[in-house]
Amino acid sequence: MRFKEIIESLGHSKLPKNAIFGIPGARVWPQLSNGNPYDMYRMLVAMAGCPDNDMPKNGPTGPNMVTISYTPADEEIAIKAGKNMGYTSKELTTKDSSEMPQINKTSPVPFNSGKYKRK
Helix, strand or coil: CCHHHHHHHHHCCCCCHHHHHHCCCCCCCCCCCCCCHHHHHHHHHHHHHCCCCCCCCCCCCCCCCCCCCCCHHHHHHHHHHHHHHCCCCCCCCCCCCCCCCCCCCCCCCCCCCCCCCCC
16 A cells, blocks of 8 residues: 555544544534635634624735735735735735814813812
8 A cells, every 4th residue: 555545544444433423513624725714714703703694705905914004114015925926916005194074183081280189
């Protein structure tokens, strides 16, 4: 028997009896690969919201990797690394961070210059 056949035969073994009797409710998801952390993450988020909430299978970026560049240097590093690996990217948001228009930027608390101190 070749090594590959041995490995393949081990990969399809049945659960041991102690696992069958000792672990209630075990379930396998054949479409969900252990090698795909994004799909596993989405499944766990869906489980956290169930049974009350439904959610889409994919988020706004799907299974695609997203990088966040806080500085021009961060952006340069990400773009250069992608270019070196043969990947292209698409900008999703503006380069500057700002408050949304509906955010109140004026404090409802009057400014205390320090002349009123607690005793």
